[in-house]
Amino acid sequence: MDKMYFVLLLWLLAGLTMSVSGASKKLEKATFAGGCFWCVESDFEKIKGVAKVTSGYTGGMEKNPTYDSVSSGKTGHLEAVQVIFDPSIISYKELLSHFWKMIDPTDSGGQFVDRGERYKTAIFYHNEKQKEQARSSKKELERSGLFKSKIATKIIKAGEFYKAEEYHQNYYKKCPLKYNIYRINSGRDEFLEKSRGDKMKISGTKDDKNFKKPSEKELKTCLTPLQYKVTQEKATEKPFDNQFWNNKKEGIYVDVVSGEPLFASFDKFDSGTGWPSFTKPLEKDNIIEKKDKSLLMERIEVRSKNGDSHLGHKFNDGPQPTGLRYCINSAALRFISKEDLEKEGYGKYKKLFKKD
Secondary structure: OHHHHHHHHHHHHHHHHHHHHHHOOOOEEEEEEEOOHHHHHHHHHOOOOEEEEEEEEEOOOOOOOOHHHHHOOOOOOEEEEEEEEOOOOOOHHHHHHHHHHHOOOOOOOEEOOEEOHHHOEEEEEOOHHHHHHHHHHHHHHHHHOOOOOOOOOEEEEOOOOEEOOHHHOOHHHHOHHHHHHHHHHHOHHHHHHHHHOOOOOOOOOOOOOOOOOOOHHHHHHHOOHHHHHHHHHOOOOOOOOOOOOOOOOOEEEEEOOOOOEEEEHHHEEOOOOOOOEEOOOOOHHHEEEEEEOHHHOOEEEEEEOOOOOEEEEEEOOOOOOOOOEEEEOHHHEEEEEHHHOOOOOOHHHHHHOOOO
């Protein structure tokens, strides 16, 4: 019996020691604003020693702001992230170094395609030590000669941090397909690679042959059931009962999976079939044609090059000058209006549309 009590005592002491050891592990907090918090959150979460990253709003006066109120630009809040980190693994100074690599610190009007007050950059310090290190880090960057323009990132005392809606937390994990398309088109990775040679670029760009198609699980998570059936299983949506068959707005149509440009509104016509119809592709190289012998007939299937999405079929009964009709499923497309081309990362196509 005495031996049993002795073993129990040792077990309790061991547990106490482990508890005290765990309690001694103190985490610290850092807050950064670097443009779209989806991107900044995803980059910080990849860093060893970072325990948790939360997307939110800070720097303004309004209490309990929402995404819509911050979007109005009247609250003064910035999109920001709160980083909980283990200083025994990564220092605050090292976090600062990572932060500078995520942003364009010279841009005073926003970040990349995202413009406006809420997308400005800032470092929010929580104590005097962080303040000194942030200032020192900024001076080092200015002296580096990496940028010719003045560093616009502000160093501000941290105030109330408001957690963003749950929809925005870990967005890159919840919906990787939509996140990757946004990230590709934002211009963030292109800028970082070009300006510093940092290898932070994700797989491919919207016109990149190296685009990596998302997994089946990701596609099923981020596409609607109809979008999945059409693009992945070659289904056909109902005529006259789809999103774009009668769309008359000016803009371009991109692949819903990869974001690659496919067709333009000025090549769209009313074919009377009930599906979006085009006389030619906007980017011919983004279209792949294959023989389709299903339904006891031979047709030409049209697929996207990088996304490998089934789009529809090509026929030879279209109007001049091409005489072609690209009959496309709305579910395979995403429409970008001419007003949003710059914002969505397709600015080079703006010149194709006449000014109002």
